[in-house]
Amino acid sequence: MDDILSRVKKIHFIGIGGSGMCPIAEILIHRGYQISGSDNSESDTLARVRTYGIPVYMGQKAENLHDAELVVYSAAIKEDNPERVAARERKIPEIERSVMLGMVVRRYPDSICVSGTHGKTTTTGLITTILMDAGRDPSAVIGGKLPSIGTNGRAGHSGTIVCEACEYVDTFLQLYPAVSVILNVDADHLDYFKNLSNIIKSFHQFATQTSRAVVVNGDDLNSQKALEGIDNLEIITFGLDPKNRYYATNIAPTKGAKENFDIVKDGTPLCNVTLGIPGKHNIYNALAAFAVADYFGVPVESIKKSLHTFTGVHRRFEILGHFDGITVADDFAHHPTELTATLSAAMHMGFHEVWAIFQPHTFSRTAMLLDDFAKALTIPDHVIVSEILPVRETNTYHIYAEDLVKKVPSAVYRKTFPEITDYVIEKAKPGDLILTLGGGDVYKCANQIVKRYQEKA
Missing domain, CATH: 3.40.50.720 (NAD(P)-binding Rossmann-like Domain)
Structure with a gap:
């Protein structure tokens, strides 16, 4: 075939x-x-x-x-x-589609496939941007729209392709990259994988299908487990721990909570970076992108500039507008780890209060990670939970949005997006952030909020 x-x-x-x-x-x-x-x-x-x-x-x-x-x-x-x-x-x-993607990727000698439970789209967008800025003209398949090109993919004319490698139902096992990236390995898609051990096994298999190098989060224990027994590839580690080949040090937030840090390689300081996107999780994404670009010989100063000018991808802390002092943003976070990272970043950006509107995504994920979701949702000042989006499932788990709300002291339940819009517009004050979160269609709620503010103006 x-x-x-x-x-x-x-x-x-x-x-x-x-x-x-x-x-x-x-x-x-x-x-x-x-x-x-x-x-x-x-x-x-x-x-x-x-x-x-x-x-x-x-x-x-x-x-x-x-x-x-x-x-x-x-x-x-x-x-x-x-x-x-x-x-x-x-x-x-x-x-x-995933089989065809694998066939296409194998036709590029320099294929870069970005895997991980969290951060794939941002990191794929970062690597694509760095290579484009450096004149490398890559092809790309990204899980979200990249604002600089207005789309989620491009057809370049070089031998390089950057591709998001999704683990769901082992889709990424169709890929045989020259260079693979493993950002992190976490418990997700348990309706398919059943347990974390099976997820680690799949990431191990993905790594074995790599021909040249694996760029891996050296701080993440599960990612390290996924590489056990692999000794025929170059293993390039990144993280915050100085034991990694690439690590970040002297981390300090700048205005707007954009991250500033120094990048060190093999013990030698390379450069200081100010990211164009906020959050500690994006330091890891940036380090992964830096390591890949450096592996392919992109000059350090060029990488540094791209990391600074990169403003993110669609639905990743995407600022939709500012209305009478109130900021409205939207984010794809739909797993407790992602919620924790995004909400922690939001709480350090200087807003008066943060209003988190969360749409749970699938009954299985909500049921299996209920306590983790509840813990993450204690981070913001206010939480509004919508109906669970079933996606491909029926509610055999007997889980309801109200079950999550009961576990979060600051949370309220509103069934529909119009009800949520009415509630948050009535309550939010100048200086606040309204942030919609979820992997489904909660962005429609964000758009309704924006429209209402525009009509008021």
């Missing part, structure tokens, strides 16, 4: 507007393939796809395949989809 890209030219994408699909289609069209696609609703992504001359059909029908020689589908597309049914009837090969 891996050689199929050498045998076909016409590829059809079902769900081409998906954030994980569009960058792959973009890369393939720049490599000379004829691409077509279908989707169910219009979006900015589809508008971008069409700028490449890719025909996009609305709705899924058998006739959309035309003379396609290969069909690619996203994980959300079921077997009974009319286009998948037609592909099987016509004996057209069909492959899932």
Whole structure:
């Protein structure tokens, strides 16, 4: 199957507007393939796809395949989809998106795949930005929109690709990178992995599929466990502990809680960095990106400048506006570790009070990590919890948003986004931060809040 890209030219994408699909289609069209696609609703992504001359059909029908020689589908597309049914009837090969991503990545000699339970999108965006700023012209597949390019992927003309490597359902095991990054290994997706031991085993397997070097968080015990027994690769460690090859020292927050620190390599100070994004967790992300860029020979001063000018990616502490002294922001945090990192950063940014609006994401994650979520949500001044977003699950766990609210003294429950919007706009005062958090569609609540403030103005 891996050689199929050498045998076909016409590829059809079902769900081409998906954030994980569009960058792959973009890369393939720049490599000379004829691409077509279908989707169910219009979006900015589809508008971008069409700028490449890719025909996009609305709705899924058998006739959309035309003379396609290969069909690619996203994980959300079921077997009974009319286009998948037609592909099987016509004996057209069909492959899932992650498999295609693996095939594409293997065609780049310098492939960089960024894994980790937390921080993948930010770090992938950082590495992409550093390489672009240095004139390396990488291709990229990122899990969120990078403001500097206005999209979540790009088709470069070099032999380098930077790719986010997601662990969910072992998707990242489709990837065989030249250089892999392991940011951290934490208990998540337990509906699939069942326990932390299985997660560590999967990260170990991902590391063994690397051909040249693994850049790994030397402060994270689980990441270190994932590398046990691997002695045929260059292991490059980063962290805050001086035992790491790259480490940060003299850490001090600057105005707006942006992090300032010195980077040391092999005991030798290299430079002082002021990050363009806040939070201790982003020091780790920046160190990982620095180590990768240095490995590929990007000059230190160039890396330093990129780290300073990088303002983040879409839905990662994204500031949406300032209204009568009130700041509204949105963040993708949906795991207790991510909530703790983001809320801790928010509480040190000089706001009068922080209003956290949290949408729990999946019944399984909420049930299995309930006490950890409750602990994280004690950090801000005020907490508003919405209904749990079920995603792909039914509530066999018998867990409800109210169960979380009962464990957090400062929390209230409001079922819908309009109710939350009314509540927080009534309560928030000048100098406050309103921060929406979650991996689902809680950004819609943030947009409603922004709209209400704009209407008031």
